[in-house]
Amino acid sequence: MTLVAMLLILAGLFFFAIGVLGILRFPDFYSRLHAAGKSDSLASVLVIVGVALYNLHDFSFANVLVSLKILLIAVFIYVASPTATHALTRTALVLGIEPWEKGKKRR
Amino acid sequence: MRQLQQRVETQQQVGESLITQTAVRLLVPFVQLFGLYVIVHGHYSPGGGFQGGVLLGSSFIMLGLAYDQKTVLRLMSERTNILFGNLGALIFTGVGALCAIFGGLFLDYSALDVLIPLGPIEWRSFGIFLVEVGVGLAVMSIMASLFWDLGSAGQMDEGL
Numbered sequence: 156m157t158l159v160a161m162l163l164i165l166a167g168l169f170f171f172a173i174g175v176l177g178i179l180r181f182p183d184f185y186s187r188l189h190a191a192g193k194s195d196s197l198a199s200v201l202v203i204v205g206v207a208l209y210n211l212h213d214f215s216f217a218n219v220l221v222s223l224k225i226l227l228i229a230v231f232i233y234v235a236s237p238t239a240t241h242a243l244t245r246t247a248l249v250l251g252i253e254p255w256e257k258g259k260k261r262r
Numbered sequence: 263m264r265q266l267q268q269r270v271e272t273q274q275q276v277g278e279s280l281i282t283q284t285a286v287r288l289l290v291p292f293v294q295l296f297g298l299y300v301i302v303h304g305h306y307s308p309g310g311g312f313q314g315g316v317l318l319g320s321s322f323i324m325l326g327l328a329y330d331q332k333t334v335l336r337l338m339s340e341r342t343n344i345l346f347g348n349l350g351a352l353i354f355t356g357v358g359a360l361c362a363i364f365g366g367l368f369l370d371y372s373a374l375d376v377l378i379p380l381g382p383i384e385w386r387s388f389g390i391f392l393v394e395v396g397v398g399l400a401v402m403s404i405m406a407s408l409f410w411d412l413g414s415a416g417q418m419d420e421g422l
Binding site: 205231234236241242245 | 279286337
């Protein structure tokens with residue numbers, strides 16, 4: 156079980172790294188936000204499930220309760236993070252930030 | 263691009279979007295429940311009055327951001343808000359002053375043993391809980407009213 160938890164956490168860290176790469180390298184606000192939002196929700200859920208599994212290495216009722224609380228954080232992130240990304244994108248669109256097109260300068 | 267922008271603008275007001283509103287409606291009860299949990303478990307886990315109060319206040323800030331000021335003021339009027347804030351400060355200073363009246367120092371809860379005999383150790387634990395409730399109420403009210411006043415420049419009409 157510890158091995159599975161380690162693999163999940165490592166996969167989460169990998170997706171976090173991809174997200175950081177996207178934030179640093181993509182050309183404009185929308186695509187950067189795309190990289191941040193997508194990889195962030197996947198990676199943080201992987202890490203959280205990994206931590207919840209690792210917490211079960213000595214199995215008892217109290218530890219199961221703690222793991223359930225950790226999983227509730229994952230549910231919260233799945234609702235809140237895409238909503239925040241949506242609100243940011245929508246505000247940027249209303250404020251008139253133009254998307255990048257091929258051949259234009261990076262911003 | 264321009265077309266898309268106009269469509270968004272004519273559709274609704276700037277801050278309003280169905281997705282945000284639904285998510286906020288889904289999250290607010292749980293955020294408030296978690297705020298109460300943090301206040302009540304303040305003595306033996308991370309958290310306490312201030313943090314729980316901030317969570318409770320931030321639920322109203324979330325409502326104010328997703329909907330508008332009028333909706334929030336219908337749910338929690340300014341008068342009720344100020345009442346809660348003052349009640350919190352009254353609980354805090356009241357518990358402290360009661361301790362001083364019954365022969366201890368200010369906020370020395372073991373002195374309240376004269377009032378209800380629980381034993382001084384139990385009273386120290388319970389007294390912290392009472393004070394945390396007061397702090398939580400005051401912080402909730404101040405957080406919400408700070409956002410309302412700053413977001414509408416003191417007019418309390420539109421909001422962001």
